[in-house]
Amino acid sequence: MTVTDAPAPGERAGRRPRDLRQLAGYTLVGGSGVALDLAAFVLLHNVLGWHEQLANAVSTTLGITNNFVLNAVFTFGKRDRLLLRFVRFHAVGMCGTALTFGLLWLLAGRLGADPNLVKAASLPLVLAVQFVLNRKWSFA
Structure with missing residues (x-):
């Protein structure tokens, strides 16, 4: 193990590959959710x-x-306490919804930007925030 391969302080050896797999899986799952979210938004709004x-x-x-x-x-491979996990996951999702609401209100409602572009542009930011919160709270 070289110095660059050493885990960060407080991090166990061997965790990074799992972390990266989870991030990759979360991103893929998030992509399916984004596609569903955006398609439903376009259908409902447009x-x-x-x-x-x-x-x-x-x-x-x-x-x-x-x-x-x-x-x-x-x-995350978690099948226990599903109701509690769903409530937490949904709470984290509502944080993302609030962030998107605020961006839509400001950029589309006040500044006249296209709501479709605002919605699409908000998704990567929301995905990043939610990954951290869900990993540390919903699926801990």
């Missing part, structure tokens, strides 16, 4: 004419539920 905030609430809830099931089974 096709059905729902207000962007209502369309966002429904589309985000669909994405959160999709992601919980897939992350519980594939990414």
Whole structure:
């Protein structure tokens, strides 16, 4: 083991590959949730004419539920305390929803940006924040 391969202080050896696998799995699962979220948002907002905030609430809830099931089974392999984990996962998802609401309110509602672009641009930031929170709290 070289100095560059040494784990960070407080980190156990051999954890990095698992961390990277979880991040990769979370990102793939997140991609499916993003696709579902965005497709539902476009359908509800553009096709059905729902207000962007209502369309966002429904589309985000669909994405959160999709992601919980897939992350519980594939990414984190946690099948115990599913109700508690879902409540926590959903709470983390609502943090992301609040962040997206704020961005939509400011950028689309106040500054006139296209709500579709704001929604799409918010997704990577929300994904990163939620990975950290879910890994440390929902699936700990």
